[in-house]
Amino acid sequence: MTKKSEEEQKFCGNCGSHNAYNYPEEIFCTKRFLENKNPVVKTLWHCEDWHLNPQKCQCVEDVTKHEKR
Amino acid sequence: MDQLIQQFKGSGSFGAGRLSVACDIYERMVRDKKCTIFLGLAGATVPAGMRSLIADLIRERLIDAVVSTGANMVHDAIEALGGHHYKGHWLMDDHVLYRYHVYRIYDVLVPEEDFIKLDYKLAGFYDEIAEENKGKTLSSSMFARELGKRLNDQNSILRAAYEADVPIFLPAVRDSEFGYIYYAHASRRGFQNTLLLDAFKDVPEIIGICRRSERNGMIIIGGGVPRNTIQSAALATKSGLDYAVVITMDRQETGGLSGSTLEETVSWGKLKGNADNVMVIGDAMIVFPLMVASVIERIGKDFERARPASLGKSK
Numbered sequence: 001m002t003k004k005s006e007e008e009q010k011f012c013g014n015c016g017s018h019n020a021y022n023y024p025e026e027i028f029c030t031k032r033f034l035e036n037k038n039p040v041v042k043t044l045w046h047c048e049d050w051h052l053n054p055q056k057c058q059c060v061e062d063v064t065k066h067e068k069r
Numbered sequence: 070m071d072q073l074i075q076q077f078k079g080s081g082s083f084g085a086g087r088l089s090v091a092c093d094i095y096e097r098m099v100r101d102k103k104c105t106i107f108l109g110l111a112g113a114t115v116p117a118g119m120r121s122l123i124a125d126l127i128r129e130r131l132i133d134a135v136v137s138t139g140a141n142m143v144h145d146a147i148e149a150l151g152g153h154h155y156k157g158h159w160l161m162d163d164h165v166l167y168r169y170h171v172y173r174i175y176d177v178l179v180p181e182e183d184f185i186k187l188d189y190k191l192a193g194f195y196d197e198i199a200e201e202n203k204g205k206t207l208s209s210s211m212f213a214r215e216l217g218k219r220l221n222d223q224n225s226i227l228r229a230a231y232e233a234d235v236p237i238f239l240p241a242v243r244d245s246e247f248g249y250i251y252y253a254h255a256s257r258r259g260f261q262n263t264l265l266l267d268a269f270k271d272v273p274e275i276i277g278i279c280r281r282s283e284r285n286g287m288i289i290i291g292g293g294v295p296r297n298t299i300q301s302a303a304l305a306t307k308s309g310l311d312y313a314v315v316i317t318m319d320r321q322e323t324g325g326l327s328g329s330t331l332e333e334t335v336s337w338g339k340l341k342g343n344a345d346n347v348m349v350i351g352d353a354m355i356v357f358p359l360m361v362a363s364v365i366e367r368i369g370k371d372f373e374r375a376r377p378a379s380l381g382k383s384k
Contacts (some may be wrong), residue, residue, distance in 0.1 A: 033257065
């Protein structure tokens with residue numbers, strides 16, 4: 001995998017801390033909640049703590065489709 | 070509705086006969102001014118749509134105390150906060166549901182986001198309750214009351230109970246989303262100054278109600294922990310229950326309480342030997358609304374039932 005394609009896959013929607021909030025655009029980040037930060041973030045956003053622990057869900061795919069429309 | 074139940078009574082057979090007996094017993098409980106009526110809720114009663122029916126029974130004082138699984142009150146709070154339960158199908162592909170963050174309860178669907186919105190909101194409620202109580206430990210009924218105070222929905226069971234000052238006991242409160250929300254609330258506070266809940270604190274509360282009541286009756290949907298909580302409280306009065314209606318589809322052979330017969334309950338001393346009792350084998354989502362409709366028709370719209378003395382003065 002190239003460095004660029006790895007970067008493209010860094011989405012909150014792919015992270016192990018995400019839960020559906022306003023599907024598919026926004027997710028609830030458990031990590032941010034525990035840090036007393038606003039836990040509701042964009043599915044296609046990501047923070048420095050991002051790590052790939054895929055949820056095998058549709059969030060990123062669906063929000064990408066929505067944005068292309 | 071009552072005409073149909075009377076026809077069932079005429080038949081007297083099988084499930085129809087048992088349902089008509091259940092209606093007669095519930096009517097007797099309602100008309101008995103010295104009886105405290107406990108409703109036990111297990112299984113997915115609220116997701117299946119019985120929420121407003123139970124809230125109405127509380128407001129009309131046709132139920133005096135509720136003992137429920139935590140989960141039923143979780144689902145009540147989900148609806149109160151704007152979430153929904155949707156009609157699905159028991160043959161839906163659960164792998165697909167998982168990918169779309171949708172949970173299935175037989176043929177009812179709940180989006181994960183409604184649970185997450187509940188978690189977020191209730192974690193804030195837990196913070197408030199912890200601040201207000203400053204280290205004081207709550208019983209589950211006090212906790213349910215605090216939640217009801219903060220929910221603004223007339224169809225909510227928790228809200229109706231708060232307004233009518235009817236206790237809701239949640240003996241297995243941690244075995245539900247309420248337990249997970251505690252973890253989220255406590256983790257965010259570094260486990261300092263958290264909401265404190267003591268399940269043992271319920272015991273003298275519910276036994277006190279049974280003791281102060283001249284007669285006690287229970288209507289059980291399902292069984293499990295809620296049924297045993299009521300029965301054990303009645304046993305502690307040394308006399309057992311006077312009325313019992315159990316609606317279940319479980320079997321007795323497993324030894325589990327949800328299927329155990331009321332004769333078995335007599336052997337424990339939790340139900341009086343001469344108590345009015347019946348076990349209706351059927352889907353409570355069908356049986357219970359029929360029972361309620363029939364009894365409401367019998368007592369008429371002008372019937373009023375007072376708050377039983379066993380509950381003490383209203384707060």
